[in-house]
Amino acid sequence: MQELLRVEDLTTHIFTPAGVVRAVEGVSLRIRPSEAVALVGESGCGKSMTALSLMRLVRPPVRILGGRVWFKGRDLLALSEAEMRMVRGGEIAMVFQDPMTFLNPVFRVGDQVAEAICIHQGLGRRAAEAGALEALRHVKIPAPEAVVHYYPHQLSGGMRQRVLIAMAVACRPALLIADEPTTALDVTIQAQIMALLSDIRRELGSALLLISHDLGLVAEYCDRVYVMYAGEIVEEADVFGLFKGPQHPYTAALLKSSLNIDHRVAAFEAIEGQPPNLIAPPPGCRFHPRCPRAFEPCSRSAPPVVTLEGGRVARCWLHEDGR
Amino acid sequence: MQSRFLTYLFRRVLQAVPLLLLVVVITFLLVHAAPGDPVDVLSGQMETAPEYREQLRREFGLDRPLYVQLGRYVAKVTSLDLGYSLRYRVDVFDLIMSRLPATLLLMGTSLVLSSAIGILLGAFAARHPYSAADNAATLVALAGYSMPVFWLGQLLLLLFALNLGWFPTQGMASLRAPAEGWGRAFDIAHHLALPALTYSVYNLTLIFRLTRARMQETLAEDYITTARAKGVSEGAVVFRHALRNALLPVVTVIGLTFGFMLAGSVLTETVFAWPGLGRLMYEAIMARDYPILMGLFIFISSLVIVANVITDVIYALIDPRVVYK
Numbered sequence: 001m002q003e004l005l006r007v008e009d010l011t012t013h014i015f016t017p018a019g020v021v022r023a024v025e026g027v028s029l030r031i032r033p034s035e036a037v038a039l040v041g042e043s044g045c046g047k048s049m050t051a052l053s054l055m056r057l058v059r060p061p062v063r064i065l066g067g068r069v070w071f072k073g074r075d076l077l078a079l080s081e082a083e084m085r086m087v088r089g090g091e092i093a094m095v096f097q098d099p100m101t102f103l104n105p106v107f108r109v110g111d112q113v114a115e116a117i118c119i120h121q122g123l124g125r126r127a128a129e130a131g132a133l134e135a136l137r138h139v140k141i142p143a144p145e146a147v148v149h150y151y152p153h154q155l156s157g158g159m160r161q162r163v164l165i166a167m168a169v170a171c172r173p174a175l176l177i178a179d180e181p182t183t184a185l186d187v188t189i190q191a192q193i194m195a196l197l198s199d200i201r202r203e204l205g206s207a208l209l210l211i212s213h214d215l216g217l218v219a220e221y222c223d224r225v226y227v228m229y230a231g232e233i234v235e236e237a238d239v240f241g242l243f244k245g246p247q248h249p250y251t252a253a254l255l256k257s258s259l260n261i262d263h264r265v266a267a268f269e270a271i272e273g274q275p276p277n278l279i280a281p282p283p284g285c286r287f288h289p290r291c292p293r294a295f296e297p298c299s300r301s302a303p304p305v306v307t308l309e310g311g312r313v314a315r316c317w318l319h320e321d322g323r
Numbered sequence: 324m325q326s327r328f329l330t331y332l333f334r335r336v337l338q339a340v341p342l343l344l345l346v347v348v349i350t351f352l353l354v355h356a357a358p359g360d361p362v363d364v365l366s367g368q369m370e371t372a373p374e375y376r377e378q379l380r381r382e383f384g385l386d387r388p389l390y391v392q393l394g395r396y397v398a399k400v401t402s403l404d405l406g407y408s409l410r411y412r413v414d415v416f417d418l419i420m421s422r423l424p425a426t427l428l429l430m431g432t433s434l435v436l437s438s439a440i441g442i443l444l445g446a447f448a449a450r451h452p453y454s455a456a457d458n459a460a461t462l463v464a465l466a467g468y469s470m471p472v473f474w475l476g477q478l479l480l481l482l483f484a485l486n487l488g489w490f491p492t493q494g495m496a497s498l499r500a501p502a503e504g505w506g507r508a509f510d511i512a513h514h515l516a517l518p519a520l521t522y523s524v525y526n527l528t529l530i531f532r533l534t535r536a537r538m539q540e541t542l543a544e545d546y547i548t549t550a551r552a553k554g555v556s557e558g559a560v561v562f563r564h565a566l567r568n569a570l571l572p573v574v575t576v577i578g579l580t581f582g583f584m585l586a587g588s589v590l591t592e593t594v595f596a597w598p599g600l601g602r603l604m605y606e607a608i609m610a611r612d613y614p615i616l617m618g619l620f621i622f623i624s625s626l627v628i629v630a631n632v633i634t635d636v637i638y639a640l641i642d643p644r645v646v647y648k
């Protein structure tokens with residue numbers, strides 16, 4: 001299988017005074033060119049840390065302890081800072097969760113978009129400004145000629161998210177990472193923004209890593225899914241397979257909690273039990289205190305990562321015999 | 324946008340007028356709250372000729388009701404008549420104006436120096452928090468912050484002027500220096516160095532500490548992650564994306580310290596015999612020259628009010644979120 005991105009054994013910890021938060025613990029994932037992949041899991045399981053780590057955007061006290069991030073044949077974790085800067089925003093771009101806080105309040109939005117173009121396309125100021133205008137038009141912002149001169153606080157949440165998307169796609173990245181891009185938005189515009197994001201990345205042929213807890217969005221827009229729990233990937237499957245038959249009890253719980261009243265899949269609600277403390281995760285299977293199907297090996301030793309039929313993967317003792 | 328800003332500017336200036344009036348009224352009340360005859364205060368409490376006392380009585384309408392007196396006083400002050408100093412035998416306003424350039428030069432130099440250095444050091448320290456250099460800078464800043472101005476001034480004077488002889492001990496110009504051109508400029512700068520340094524230490528440490536704290540907070544903001552995620556270099560992240568946001572409260576504080584600086588000018592200018600407003604105030608206090616003191620009170624209060632208006636306007640210019648109302 002030809003791959004655009006292959007993350008191997010990525011480990012990122014946060015060194016807090018209260019202890020070491022094991023936010024990302026040996027995560028591996030693959031994304032093919034133009035493929036849409038979802039990363040799902042409860043809040044606090046390490047999704048954002050995974051994304052920030054593979055962009056090398058973490059700062060102390062967060063540290064990447066190990067792993068490889070192969071992208072177009074190069075290990076991003078081994079690049080120099082200057083080389084990595086060319087990747088960020090150029091070949092891999094990111095759309096963040098909260099458009100209210102992810103735009104700089106004291107710069108005009110046009111300039112913020114133009115800056116990315118300046119950096120990656122080596123254009124002069126004038127050309128970059130024209131590019132920014134084009135990018136705003138691309139994300140269907142009404143009256144882009146006026147909006148380039150606006151400051152973020154003069155725009156609605158949906159418009160700001162469009163600006164962030166414009167900034168991310170302006171340099172035609174090969175991979176677009178979207179970290180809960182619609183979570184902070186009004187329900188009425190969530191669908192519009194997601195459709196826009198999906199249209200643009202199809203048009204550009206970019207791959208997508210969508211971080212979300214809305215399984216409805218995942219079903220609609222993604223080809224494959226990684227399910228994350230307490231810093232680990234616990235299941236990997238194609239979207240159809242996952243919804244038809246979850247192989248990991250945690251995935252099953254997520255699916256169950258995300259069926260809304262009219263039996264359509266949506267954002268999952270709280271599942272039973274407390275999410276684990278990542279400073280001292282439970283021994284054995286990290287899910288065992290909450291798992292309805294836990295049995296005796298689960299609390300003693302870490303479950304095997306089993307590759308199942310059709311290339312699906314599950315990390316669970318139930319599949320020890322490979323079924 | 325342009326016209327809304329001008330309206331805002333106009334409004335801010337208008338809002339300062341009642342404050343200025345209040346300062347004049349307070350001065351007036353102080354004169355009348357003082358025990359004894361207001362003429363003693365207005366004349367500078369010297370042995371004054373009866374004719375002059377009579378003239379003051381007429382001029383201020385001291386035999387008329389209080390509100391008439393207040394009206395006359397306000398009218399006098401607004402026409403820039405701050406009274407007459409018998410000691411110097413000059414008009415108080417003229418005297419203040421003659422001392423103003425020295426103070427402005429000293430304050431301006433140290434304000435620019437301390438702001439520039441404080442901001443740069445603060446930004447640098449925030450980029451490398453808890454490094455050896457940062458810890459050292461923080462410690463030095465704490466020392467500078469808590470050091471009394473007159474003590475520091477005398478220390479510098481003793482070391483660099485008296486012992487080492489690198490700088491002149493007092494005044495703003497040497498008698499033998501050229502009267503114009505670069506020679507004169509250099510001579511003044513030479514005299515300026517120590518008082519400006521003394522004057523700057525407190526502000527420098529204040530601005531350093533504030534910038535460092537604000538920069539650290541700003542560097543943790545989400546939009547900084549956005550900037551890094553689009554490939555912005557670390558230098559541009561700090562100096563373009565973070566600094567402008569971090570400086571917003573710093574600008575306000577620089578504006579507010581203006582008032583403290585004027586207060587500090589009494590100490591610094593006295594230690595270095597710098598011929599400015601602070602030194603004038605010291606002289607006036609020593610001589611109990613009330614006309615000068617009242618004039619200085621009104622004048623300095625007005626300067627502080629004007630400085631606050633300017634600060635607000637600058638803030639509005641650099642923070643697009645300020646609503647002009």
Ligand SMILES: Nc1ncnc2c1ncn2[C@@H]1O[C@H](COP(=O)(O)OP(=O)(O)O)[C@@H](O)[C@H]1O
Nearest residue numbers: 014016021023042043044045046047048049278
């Ligand atoms: N700066 C930080 N300091 C301490 N803990 C953090 C910090 N940032 C994130 N964490 C912890 O790391 C874990 C993973 O966080 P994150 O990746 O943001 O989760 P999510 O899956 O919701 O995106 C969470 O348990 C969170 O509490």
Ligand code: SF4
Nearest residue numbers: 285288291298316317
């Ligand atoms: S390993 Fe055990 S506890 Fe963990 S998910 Fe599987 S059955 Fe549940």
Ligand SMILES: [Mg+2]
Nearest residue numbers: 047048049179
């Ligand atoms: Mg997150």
